[in-house]
Amino acid sequence: MTGQINRRSLIKGAAGAAVGTAALAASKRSSVFAAPAVIQETGSQVNVVFWSAFGGKNAEVEQEVIKRFNESQQDVVVEYQYQGTYEETAQKVIAALQARQAPDMAVLSEANWFRFYANQYLAAMDDFIAAEEIDTSDYVESFLTEGQRQGKQWWMSFARSTPLFYYNKQMWAEAGLEDRGPKTYTEFSEWGPKLLKKSGNDVSQWAFLHAPAVDYLSWPFQGTVWAFDGAYSDEEFNIRITEPNSIKAGEWLRSTVVEGWSTASQDRTTDFVNGVTASIMQSTGTLGTLIANATFEFGSAFLPSEVTSGCPTGGAGIGILSTSPAEKQQAAFKYIAFATSPEITTYWSQNTGYMPVRKSAGASPEMQTFYETNPNFRTAVEQLAITKPQDPARRFIPAGDSIIGKGLEEITVNQAEVQPTFERVKATLEEEAKPILEQLKAVEG
Amino acid sequence: MASTTRRDQVTTYRGQTVVRGSSRRSRLDAQREWVLFILFMLPNMVLFGLFTFWPMVENVRLSTQRWDMISPVRLDVGLDNYRYLIDDETFHRVLRNTAYFTVAAVGFSLLIGLIVALLLNQPLKFRNGARAVVFAPTLLSGAAIGIVWSYIFDPRYGLMAQVLGWVSVSSPDWLNRPEWAMPAIIIVYVWKNMGFAAVIFLAGLQAIPRDLYDAAKVDGANVWWRFRSVTLPMLSPISFFLLVTSILNTFQAFDIIRVMTQGGPVDSTNTLIYYVYDQGFTYINAGRSAAAALVLFVLMMVITLVQLRFAEQRVHYG
Numbered sequence: 069m070t071g072q073i074n075r076r077s078l079i080k081g082a083a084g085a086a087v088g089t090a091a092l093a094a095s096k097r098s099s100v101f102a103a104p105a106v107i108q109e110t111g112s113q114v115n116v117v118f119w120s121a122f123g124g125k126n127a128e129v130e131q132e133v134i135k136r137f138n139e140s141q142q143d144v145v146v147e148y149q150y151q152g153t154y155e156e157t158a159q160k161v162i163a164a165l166q167a168r169q170a171p172d173m174a175v176l177s178e179a180n181w182f183r184f185y186a187n188q189y190l191a192a193m194d195d196f197i198a199a200e201e202i203d204t205s206d207y208v209e210s211f212l213t214e215g216q217r218q219g220k221q222w223w224m225s226f227a228r229s230t231p232l233f234y235y236n237k238q239m240w241a242e243a244g245l246e247d248r249g250p251k252t253y254t255e256f257s258e259w260g261p262k263l264l265k266k267s268g269n270d271v272s273q274w275a276f277l278h279a280p281a282v283d284y285l286s287w288p289f290q291g292t293v294w295a296f297d298g299a300y301s302d303e304e305f306n307i308r309i310t311e312p313n314s315i316k317a318g319e320w321l322r323s324t325v326v327e328g329w330s331t332a333s334q335d336r337t338t339d340f341v342n343g344v345t346a347s348i349m350q351s352t353g354t355l356g357t358l359i360a361n362a363t364f365e366f367g368s369a370f371l372p373s374e375v376t377s378g379c380p381t382g383g384a385g386i387g388i389l390s391t392s393p394a395e396k397q398q399a400a401f402k403y404i405a406f407a408t409s410p411e412i413t414t415y416w417s418q419n420t421g422y423m424p425v426r427k428s429a430g431a432s433p434e435m436q437t438f439y440e441t442n443p444n445f446r447t448a449v450e451q452l453a454i455t456k457p458q459d460p461a462r463r464f465i466p467a468g469d470s471i472i473g474k475g476l477e478e479i480t481v482n483q484a485e486v487q488p489t490f491e492r493v494k495a496t497l498e499e500e501a502k503p504i505l506e507q508l509k510a511v512e513g
Numbered sequence: 514m515a516s517t518t519r520r521d522q523v524t525t526y527r528g529q530t531v532v533r534g535s536s537r538r539s540r541l542d543a544q545r546e547w548v549l550f551i552l553f554m555l556p557n558m559v560l561f562g563l564f565t566f567w568p569m570v571e572n573v574r575l576s577t578q579r580w581d582m583i584s585p586v587r588l589d590v591g592l593d594n595y596r597y598l599i600d601d602e603t604f605h606r607v608l609r610n611t612a613y614f615t616v617a618a619v620g621f622s623l624l625i626g627l628i629v630a631l632l633l634n635q636p637l638k639f640r641n642g643a644r645a646v647v648f649a650p651t652l653l654s655g656a657a658i659g660i661v662w663s664y665i666f667d668p669r670y671g672l673m674a675q676v677l678g679w680v681s682v683s684s685p686d687w688l689n690r691p692e693w694a695m696p697a698i699i700i701v702y703v704w705k706n707m708g709f710a711a712v713i714f715l716a717g718l719q720a721i722p723r724d725l726y727d728a729a730k731v732d733g734a735n736v737w738w739r740f741r742s743v744t745l746p747m748l749s750p751i752s753f754f755l756l757v758t759s760i761l762n763t764f765q766a767f768d769i770i771r772v773m774t775q776g777g778p779v780d781s782t783n784t785l786i787y788y789v790y791d792q793g794f795t796y797i798n799a800g801r802s803a804a805a806a807l808v809l810f811v812l813m814m815v816i817t818l819v820q821l822r823f824a825e826q827r828v829h830y831g
Contacts, residue, residue: 155795159794162582162583165583166583183583183797184583187584187585189583269683280778281779282776282777331686332689332778334688334689334774334778335663344669466796466798467796470795474777474780477779481689481691481778481779482691482779500796503579507584
């Protein structure tokens, strides 16, 4: 073998290294010193650090998207770094900003990006959109406008979802119900007792299970409160949760647990898969999990209506950090444009269950064929027409989700009276809204 | 009498013998010792200062500010964060939860730990194996334990429901009911930490001289009186050590709560340390979080001081 190391070769090697170092040191001073070929070659490329928040299968799909992007052109290299959940990613970006080590772009949830915008840490994308000649009219309007403030684009929708109503078809049939979701909350209240199975105090099958506060209970309930023509707040952060219509929505929520056909569950998705409950409201992003784990046939439907229809958007988009140099911001946007292009949108949507953010992708023959074979995916896209961004109270007030969720949990867990509970929620929301309102005033005038 | 070397000048001053060289040298020695002391201590002190004391001072400053951890500006708000805590119903609940959790978790860990130690101290078959099994949970990650126990507590298909089913008791909905969530957390915490107490107690038991028991026997003491008058007093330094460390650890128990309940349902398992996290990272309110952290710090210090001051007087160090 030629590569054998003995003492003599080591000494020779060391001497050689010393000479080499000296030569390198000398050459550094010389004006004709040339960079190694590799560096020269990649010197014109812009490296973009991307912090992301998708785990499991979605992470594999996302990495494939990045791989395709890096291979598709020579100017930009996206460096993917996984950071945990949406909340963890946002926390890490906050910490990184303090340490002046922020990434160039990051996945930020619909409830997190605003915090960065209000502190002027997001770069406006309008110039980049113009430079890349992106046709924004092809983006689903509600997804696009959600990332806009003051007429500018600060955040671009990427992995968007909505809550859906999932039901166990077998249990539905046993209860003698039509194969569809309830049209209204009133109708659901009539169905509830039929779907309940219990002996004495032991319930073997719930009609419906509510999420806990920590698993975004206030997200599906945003749809409920709208359906009753109420709201969490208006666009100016005036809290509306104590208005009569919002209270009615709260009373409906309370009736489900008082009448005994529903309760709160720490993990309603697992309970649904295990046949503990006949129905749940859960994200489109859970569809893949349900398909993989449910041993029975299940259907998906729109969230029920009441006075009107109501369904909020959810999920995440991408923001570009204003702390990065202009060159990197521009490069980061090239990736965003690629990841939200019709072709990649189709690929991403089919493999993750997130909704296509481009109209042309949703309408493409490829996607239509996919919906034919996977009708549950279609429900979410069809529901999109009645879907809108959540009230600012939940999206923009820090812990807005948690504050409203805990109030709702008082009702689903302790059957608390609605009016005083919502009064308390209102007071807390107003208190916590103050700092963000001051920031907004400073930023937007 | 101290001997002097040849070079030392021995003089008499006001009737006292003074050894000049020696005193100069002892002064030099003392200086050298100081320098050595400082050299040894400095790295530690710098690290302590940098990573413990400075953050503590900074925490006090932060507790008088309002800051979302992202804004470049921190607003001075005086004692507003403390006023908020005084008025906040959730915080009151958190304090009650913390007391409940600490008393129950420490009490049961020590009590069961002692019972297990007494059993393991008997000449049983497979004693060493049993000791390892008892101690094993202490070594496991709290997060992993939390996930496994979440399944065990499931009222329908969980292991706990099956065990309760054997005695014809229907399982409570542990993690979904506010009145049951805290007992569930306490059970897991005690299961995880009891082994540590048991092993320490066991070491204490084995250090008790046999002749004390023999003497007690001769005096006609039965099993209970031997336990009461020999074992317990002789174990008091160990018990005291375990009490102090367990209370401090329990105050800081975070992983199990984070994984199993995240402080819910309806704040029923929200303890002080979780509240500090929640205010910091859910409410993004560094000031309020710092104020709560300071309350936690003061509480822990007071409890430790009280224990050192009063409990130690009753401890018998054999």
